[in-house]
Structures are given as structure tokens and as C-alpha cells.
Amino acid sequence: xxxxxxxxxxxxxxxxxxxxxxxxxxxxxxxxxxxxxxxxxxxxxxxxxxxxxxxxxxxxxxxxxxxxxxxxxxxxxxxxxxxxxxxxxxxxxxxxxxxxxxxxxxxxxxxxxxxxxxxxxxxxxxxxxxxxxxxxxxxxxxxxxxxxxxxxxxxxxxxxxxxxxxxxxxxxxxxxxxxxxxxxxxxxxxxxxxxxxxxxxxxxxxxxxxxxxxxxxxxxxxxxxxxxxxxxxxxxxxxxxxxxxxxxxxxxxxxxxxx
Amino acid sequence: xxxxxxxxxxxxxxxxxxxxxxxxxxxxxxxxxxxxxxxxxxxxxxxxxxxxxxxxxxxxxxxxxxxxxxxxxxxxxxxxxxxxxxxxxxxxxxxxxxxxxxxxxxxxxxxxxxxxxxxxxxxxxxxxxxxxxxxxxxxxxxxxxxxxxxxxxxxxxxxxxxxxxxxxxxxxxxxxxxxxxxxxxxxxxxxxxxxxxxxxxxxxxxxxxxxxxxxxxxxxxxxxxxxxxxxxxxxxxxxxxxxxxxxxxxxxxxxxxxxxxxxxxxxxxxx
Numbered sequence: 001x002x003x004x005x006x007x008x009x010x011x012x013x014x015x016x017x018x019x020x021x022x023x024x025x026x027x028x029x030x031x032x033x034x035x036x037x038x039x040x041x042x043x044x045x046x047x048x049x050x051x052x053x054x055x056x057x058x059x060x061x062x063x064x065x066x067x068x069x070x071x072x073x074x075x076x077x078x079x080x081x082x083x084x085x086x087x088x089x090x091x092x093x094x095x096x097x098x099x100x101x102x103x104x105x106x107x108x109x110x111x112x113x114x115x116x117x118x119x120x121x122x123x124x125x126x127x128x129x130x131x132x133x134x135x136x137x138x139x140x141x142x143x144x145x146x147x148x149x150x151x152x153x154x155x156x157x158x159x160x161x162x163x164x165x166x167x168x169x170x171x172x173x174x175x176x177x178x179x180x181x182x183x184x185x186x187x188x189x190x191x192x193x194x195x196x197x198x199x200x201x202x203x204x205x206x207x208x209x210x211x212x213x214x215x216x217x218x219x220x221x222x223x224x225x226x227x228x229x230x231x232x233x234x235x236x237x238x239x240x241x242x243x244x245x246x247x248x249x250x251x252x253x254x255x256x257x258x259x
Numbered sequence: 260x261x262x263x264x265x266x267x268x269x270x271x272x273x274x275x276x277x278x279x280x281x282x283x284x285x286x287x288x289x290x291x292x293x294x295x296x297x298x299x300x301x302x303x304x305x306x307x308x309x310x311x312x313x314x315x316x317x318x319x320x321x322x323x324x325x326x327x328x329x330x331x332x333x334x335x336x337x338x339x340x341x342x343x344x345x346x347x348x349x350x351x352x353x354x355x356x357x358x359x360x361x362x363x364x365x366x367x368x369x370x371x372x373x374x375x376x377x378x379x380x381x382x383x384x385x386x387x388x389x390x391x392x393x394x395x396x397x398x399x400x401x402x403x404x405x406x407x408x409x410x411x412x413x414x415x416x417x418x419x420x421x422x423x424x425x426x427x428x429x430x431x432x433x434x435x436x437x438x439x440x441x442x443x444x445x446x447x448x449x450x451x452x453x454x455x456x457x458x459x460x461x462x463x464x465x466x467x468x469x470x471x472x473x474x475x476x477x478x479x480x481x482x483x484x485x486x487x488x489x490x491x492x493x494x495x496x497x498x499x500x501x502x503x504x505x506x507x508x509x510x511x512x513x514x515x516x517x518x519x520x521x522x523x524x525x526x527x528x529x530x
Contacts, residue, residue, distance in 0.1 A: 169342070169347050177360060177408065202347065
């Protein structure tokens with residue numbers, strides 16, 4: 001059974017070794033540049049020269065391609081078709097089919113937009129594939145992120161797989177009592193309450209117990225907290241972060257003055 | 260109703276082999292306790308009985324029904340299964356509705372549902388709590404509601420998964436009483452338990468499992484006397500049994516009355 005809802009793949013790579021904040025800045029940087037750059041081909045070039053090399057460097061190319069084929073490309077493809085067909089941009093008409101009359105401009109616009117979405121989702125996919133959520137939260141909390149916020153993120157990642165496991169047990173228990181979960185739609189709809197009831201009650205009780213348990217360990221204490229795991233933050237990390245900030249500012253400036 | 264298991268093997272999708280060839284017959288009206296360390300395959304085994312799990316290979320017959328050919332809902336008319344945690348099955352506003360849920364699913368006529376619910380509530384000493392919300396009851400009483408909700412289905416076979424875990428002495432006595440009444444009615448009872456005293460006091464036959472296989476199977480006093488072999492699956496014989504062994508009493512002792520008789524015999528012999 002999956003311990004935690006997370007995309008993280010434990011590997012030994014240069015990307016994995018980076019400080020989580022550097023990786024987050026990198027992911028955000030790629031997104032900013034692809035959305036802000038005044039040049040049409042920037043997002044496409046980013047995929048070729050930033051996203052794919054990063055996934056190679058982080059040894060997660062296979063997982064990335066998997067996510068690409070299953071999730072990212074279908075979504076972006078759908079977006080492309082919708083925008084290309086329905087975006088009312090003036091220009092050279094390509095063809096006319098009923099009320100649809102896509103223009104060259106609308107197709108180009110849709111293509112750039114869809115690519116930006118691909119870049120955004122890709123860069124975060126690689127970020128999540130190479131960063132353990134605990135590491136990210138520990139690092140961000142150390143830098144001043146409120147503990148409550150980190151708790152919400154981490155506990156959500158933990159609770160979902162736990163609830164899945166719990167739901168499986170509840171389904172098994174109710175089926176053992178003759179509950180029909182496999183036949184007609186109406187019978188199945190009627191069987192929802194016996195399944196959802198225990199899940200909700202149980203989860204509420206668990207949330208309370210969890211809150212008591214962490215409070216018993218001084219969760220809301222205002223003292224400076226130490227962490228068991230130290231997360232390295234090297235000069236290389238700082239260099240990467242500052243360069244990215246410079247790149248983002250330059251892109252923003254070029255956006256303002258060049259277009 | 261008879262349970263026949265032949266060459267049962269089961270692997271979880273993740274690849275862990277939980278059962279490694281189990282052949283077993285449980286006769287009609289037998290009371291069987293299954294013991295063994297965590298991960299020995301006890302729960303995996305009994306979840307095959309009512310079709311919650313399907314064998315990777317081998318087969319199980321429940322009174323002649325092959326579990327691969329019948330749905331869980333159908334098998335529920337022959338096997339009642341009390342899950343370990345009552346909170347994973349209780350959902351009704353009041354105890355009575357909860358207990359009536361199973362027999363209604365099985366399609367008994369209304370009058371009979373009434374009778375079955377009444378009996379089950381009486382047996383579990385819940386008769387004065389029928390209108391209460393199960394979640395307002397203490398965990399020990401919630402356990403009794405869960406037991407009642409299965410007994411009311413009046414199945415020929417009843418499975419209890421760790422019925423005594425987390426229960427106080429008074430409630431363990433209540434559960435033991437339920438088992439006694441069900442035995443008198445000729446039900447086949449199967450209990451998974453880590454409570455070896457409870458096992459010794461209430462069950463005639465004991466099966467010890469270890470690493471997906473049956474380690475020992477026999478009369479309670481025969482199985483519980485084998486201290487060394489039980490140790491391999493992290494089961495200690497009941498304290499009384501160990502005491503009797505150290506005192507070198509005849510026979511393997513598993514119950515208080517036996518202990519006292521044997522001790523008396525030995526003392527009169529030596530004095």
C-alpha cells in the first residue's frame with residue numbers, strides 16, 4: 001500500500017541534491033519566463049532546453065514522459081483545440097465548418113498557450129518528482145513559513161492514502177453484511193450512506209486525535225524549533241536562486257520594454 | 260455448515276505472498292480459534308471465506324458453494340464477519356436500525372427481521388440501548404453493536420476478527436457468552452485472536468499460523484501445550500498452561516477447573 005500521496009521518486013541525482021527552495025525557484029522561474037517572455041518560441045525552447053534536460057539530470061525522464069502522455073498532453077491538446085476553434089481572432093481564415101472559422105492567428109495563439117500550460121505542468125511535475133514533500137516543508141518552515149500551513153499540506157498528503165485504505169476496509173465490512181455494491185446503479189446509489197457514514201465519522205475523530213497528538217508535542221510552541229533532518233543549502237543553491245531571480249527580472253523588463 | 264479449503268495460495272497485488280498452500284476443513288458446528296503473529300495470514304485467510312479476497316490458486320467451498328462463483332453479498336447469507344474495528348461499519352442513527360441492516364440486506368421478511376434483531380440485541384445485552392446513537396456509546400458497547408449487527412443475520416458461520424482487543428473484562432465476558440450461546444445453536448465459529456486466555460477458555464480447536472502456512476492444528480490443549488513450536492509464531496501458551504508445565508502436572512492444562520483438579524490430584528499424591 002502507498003504510504004503517502006506523493007510523486008516523489010527516491011533517486012541519487014544532482015537535482016535531488018539541490019535545496020528544495022532552489023528547486024521551487026527553478027520551477028517557478030521556468031513558468032514565469034514561459035508566460036512573460038515577449039518571444040513567441042520561448043515556451044517551446046524551454047521544453048527542449050530546460051524541462052527535458054532537467055528531467056534527464058534528475059533521472060526521472062521515464063516518469064516525466066509517463067505523466068506527459070497520460071495527463072499533460074491530453075489536457076493541453078484539448079485546450080489547443082478549444083482555443084483554436086473558438087478564439088475569435090481576426091486574420092487569415094483557414095477553413096469554415098458551420099459556425100467554426102479558425103484563423104491562422106487563433107491557431108498560433110492557441111498553440112503558444114497550450115505550450116505554456118505544458119511548460120507549467122511539466123516544470124512542477126519534475127519538481128514534485130525530485131522533492132520529498134517533508135523536505136520541502138521542513139525547509140520552508142525553517143525559513144519562516146507558518147507551521148500551520150506546512151501541516152495542512154503534509155497532513156493532506158498523508159490523509160488521502162489513509163482514507164483510501166479506510167474506505168477499502170469499510171466497503172469490505174459492509175459487503176460482508178450483504179450490502180450490494182456491484183449490481184444496478186440504483187442499488188449502488190442506495191449503498192452510499194453505509195459507506196460514507198463511517199468514513200466521515202472516522203475521519204473527523206482522526207483529525208481531532210491528530211491535533212491532540214501534535215499539540216502534545218508542542219506544535220503551537222512559539223520557541224524556535226530544531227529539526228532532526230538538516231537540509232543542505234550550499235553556495236551553489238544560492239547562486240542558482242539569485243541567477244533565476246535575475247533571469248525573471250530581465251524577462252519581465254523585456255516584456256515591458258520590448259512589446 | 261462445512262468449510263473446505265484446498266491448496267489455497269494467495270498473493271497481494273504488490274507481490275507479497277500471504278498464503279502459501281493451505282488445506283483445511285472446518286466441520287459444521289466447530290469452534291475454531293486462529294492464532295499467530297501479525298502478518299501470519301490469519302485475516303487474509305478468513306477474508307477468503309466470504310469472497311472478499313479471491314484465491315490466486317486453490318479453492319474454498321462454503322457448504323458446497325465455490326467462493327469464486329458467488330458474490331460477497333450472496334456469501335453474506337452463509338457467513339457473518341465481525342470486523343475488528345466497529346467504527347468501520349456503524350453508520351445508522353440508532354442501534355436498532357444498525358442491527359436490522361444486515362438481515363434486511365439478506366431479504367428476510369419484516370417479521371423475521373424484527374425477531375432476529377430482538378434476539379441479537381438480547382444476546383449482546385443491548386436491549387436497553389436500542390434507541391441510542393451508536394456513536395454516543397462507549398467503544399466497548401460499540402463493539403457489541405457491531406457483533407449484534409452480524410449475529411442478527413443468523414448465518415450458519417460467524418467469523419470474529421480479534422473480538423477482545425481493547426475490551427475490558429466485563430465485555431470480554433459478554434463476548435464469551437455470545438460465543439457460548441451461538442455454539443449451543445450449532446453455529447460454526449471462527450475467531451482470530453491474540454488473546455490466548457480467551458482462546459483457551461472458549462474454543463475447542465486451535466489453529467496456529469505462521470508465514471502463510473498452518474503451523475499447528477488440533478484440540479486446544481494439544482496445540483497450546485507446544486510451547487516451543489508456538490514460540491516460532493510469537494504465541495505464548497496461556498499462563499495457566501505454563502504454570503502447570505512447570506509444576507509437572509499431568510496433561511496439558513488450559514482451563515482453571517482442569518488446573519485445580521490436577522493440582523489437587525498431585526498434592527494428594529505427594530502428601
